[in-house]
C-alpha cells in the first residue's frame with residue numbers, strides 16, 4: 001500500500017501545534033453542515049497526527065477525508081494556536097496523489113489540459129470585446145465565462161459605461177486550482193495566458209474572479225507576466241458612479257478575495273458610494289462564512305456545496321433583512337444563485353453587475369417598472 | 371451492534387469507520403483512546419434506545435458535545451459508543467416572563483446567548499470555548515469562566531434536566547421555578563458528573579438580565595503579594611466585580627515577547643471590571659475597586675469605559691491562551707482553585723515548582739474566585755520533558771490541596787486527574803461517590819474509567 005507521505009518540517013510543526021481546542025468548529029462550513037468532527041479542521045489535524053505517528057494506515061477513505069475542505073481559511077483565521085489547516089490539507093492532497101491515490105480531480109486536470117477550461121466546454125462565448133491593443137486587459141476565468149454569462153455581460157457593460165479602454169484575450173484556465181486539489185498548475189496554459197495578455201500591450205490586468213487574481217499575483221508560473229494585477233473591485237474603487245439605490249444592500253466576502261487576498265475595503269468603498277442603506281452580515285470580513293464553492297468542493301460534492309450556500313444565504317437574510325446581496329466572485333455568485341429558494345426575495349448580484357443594472361434603470365426607468 | 375445502532379439512528383447518523391473514529395479518540399488533553407462506534411442521535415427517543423441497548427449488552431457509552439474538554443472527560447478509555455449530541459441543538463423555549471430557557475443538550479453556548487441577547491438576557495457562564503461548547507457539555511463539567519466570582523458557574527443556573535439514565539429510563543428532574551426543595555436535588559447531581567451518571571438530553575436554565583454597562587481597569591504590580599492583597603481586599607470590600615483576572619510574570623513576558631501588545635515587566639497584572647444596570651452604579655463600584663488597587667503600590671493603572679478602550683485593555687488577557695499555545699507546541703492546562711486569599715501562595719508555589727523541574731509554567735486565571743490556570747508548556751515528543759511535566763502537575767495538585775483548594779474549578783477530573791481524587795476526597799467520600807455511581811449505573815456503562823469511580 002502506498003504510504004509515502006513526506007511530513008516536512010512545516011507539516012510536523014503544524015501537527016504538534018494544534019492544541020485540539022476545537023475552536024475551528026465554529027467556523028468550518030462543512031462541519032456546520034455535517035456535525036462530523038472529521039469534516040472539521042481539528043479532525044483533519046488529528047488524522048495527520050496519527051498518520052505522522054504511524055498509528056493510522058493511509059487508506060483510500062483517509063485520503064478521501066482530505067477532499068472535504070473548501071480551503072476557505074476560516075479555521076486559519078480563528079485558530080488560537082496559529083495553525084493553517086487548509087494549507088496542510090492542500091499539501092496533503094498533493095502528497096496523497098504522490099503516494100498513488102488519484103483523486104477525482106485528476107479528471108478535472110485532464111479536462112483543463114484538453115479544453116483549456118474546467119468544464120470541458122469547446123466553444124467560448126465571443127463577447128465582442130477583443131481589440132489589438134488596450135491599456136487594460138480583462139480576464140474572466142472559467143466560472144464567469146461558462147456559468148455566469150449574463151452576469152459577465154453586465155460587468156462588461158459597466159466597463160463600457162465607465163469608458164474603460166480594455167480588451168479581452170483568448171484566455172484559458174489559469175489552472176491554479178489544480179494546486180489546491182493535489183495536482184500542479186499547467187505550465188503551458190500559464191504560458192499561453194501570459195503570451196496572450198502581453199500581446200495586448202496592457203499595463204494592467206483586471207480579473208473578475210478572485211481566485212484567478214490570486215494565481216496571477218502569487219503563483220511562480222505567472223511571475224513573468226510583467227503587468228500590474230488588480231481585482232476588479234480594486235480597479236473600480238476610485239471611480240465616480242452616477243447611480244444610487246435606496247434598497248437595503250449587504251455584502252458577502254468571498255474567501256478568495258477576503259481571507260486569502262486581504263481585499264475587504266475596496267468593495268465596501270464602492271458599495272458605500274451607491275448604497276447608503278448598507279448593512280453588514282453578522283459574520284463578515286475576516287469571519288465571513290464560506291459559500292461552499294471553493295477548493296474543489298463544489299466540483300466534488302455538489303449537493304453539500306449548495307446546502308452550505310443555502311445555510312450562508314439564509315443566515316445573511318436573517319441577519320440583515322437585505323433586499324440585495326452583493327459579492328464579487330463568479331463562484332460565490334453561482335453557488336448562491338443555485339441555492340436561493342424561490343420564496344426568498346433577496347436578489348443576488350456581483351457588485352459590477354449590479355452597478356450596470358443601476359445604470360440601466362437610470363436610463364430606462366419605465367422598463368424596470370414593467 | 372452495528373445493525374441495532376443503524377436501526378435506531380439511521381445509516382447517516384452512525385459510523386464505525388476508522389478515520390471517523392480517530393477524531394473521537396481525542397479531546398484537548400493528552401489522552402488518546404479509540405471508541406468502537408459513534409452516533410449522532412437526533413432525538414431523546416434515539417438516545418434512550420441507544421442507552422437501553424448499550425446497557426443490555428454492557429457496552430460503554432460516552433456522551434460528547436464539542437469535545438473541548440481538557441481532562442480526557444470525553445475520551446473513551448474503555449472504548450464503546452460515542453453519543454455525539456451536536457445534532458440535538460434546538461432552543462426549545464425562551465421564557466422571559468419566567469426567566470428560563472429550555473434547550474436541547476447540543477445547543478452551542480454562544481448560539482443560546484445570541485438568542486437571549488435579543489431579549490436583553492444572558493446565560494452568564496462563559497468558558498473560553500463558548501463559541502463551540504455545548505450546553506450539555508457545560509452542565510456535565512459545571513463550566514465556569516471569567517465571570518464566576520459574581521455570576522457563579524453553570525450549577526447556579528440549572529433548574530431542571532431531562533436525563534437518559536444508564537438503566538435505560540427517561541427522567542425529568544428539577545423544576546421550571548426559581549426555587550425548589552421538592553425532593554433531593556437530583557438535577558444538581560448530574561451537574562459536573564462528566565457524563566458518568568446518564569446522558570443529559572435537555573436542560574432548563576435560569577437566565578439573567580444582561581448588564582447594560584461595564585467599566586474596565588488594569589493594574590500591574592511589582593510584587594505578587596501586593597497584587598494578592600489587592601484581590602482579596604476588593605473581593606471583601608462589598609463590591610463584587612464582574613471580572614477579576616490575574617496574569618503572572620511568565621504569562622506577561624510571553625505576551626510581551628510574542629505579540630505587539632506593550633506590557634510592563636511586572637510580577638502580576640490584574641484586569642477587573644464592574645458592571646451594572648446604570649452608569650452611576652458601575653462607576654461607584656469601580657471607584658471602590660480603584661481605591662484598593664491604588665492602595666497596594668501598583669506600577670501602573672489604566673481604566674476604560676468605551677468599547678474600544680475596553681477591548682484594548684482586554685487584549686493582553688484575551689491573547690494569553692493563544693500566545694502560550696503558539697510559544698509551545700504542547701501544553702497541559704490545569705484549573706486548580708484555592709480560597710481567594712491563598713492566591714499569592716499558589717502563584718509563588720507554582721513558580722518554584724516550575725523552576726525545580728525546568729519546565730515553563732505560565733499562570734493566569736480567575737483570581738476573583740480563586741481559580742487559576744497554570745499552563746504547563748512542554749514537548750510531547752521528548753519523554754524526559756513528559757515525565758517532568760507529570761511531576762510538575764502532581765506537585766501543583768498537592769500544593770493546591772495543601773492550601774485548602776481543589777483539583778479542578780471548572781474543567782473536571784476526567785482521566786487526567788483521576789489518580790489524584792483520593793488526595794482531595796477521603797475514603798468515606800470516595801466510597802459514597804462510588805456507591806452512587808453503582809446505584810445509578812449498575813453495569814458501569816456510562817463514561818467508565820473516569821474520576822476513579824470504578
Ligand code: SF4
Pocket residue numbers: 017018019020021022023024025041042045075078079080081082083085
Ligand atoms: S482552532 Fe487550531 S488549534 Fe484549535 S483545533 Fe482547530 S486547528 Fe487545532
Ligand code: SF4
Pocket residue numbers: 027028029030031039040041068069070071072073074075076085086290
Ligand atoms: S479551510 Fe474552511 S472548509 Fe477547510 S477545514 Fe478550514 S474551515 Fe473547514
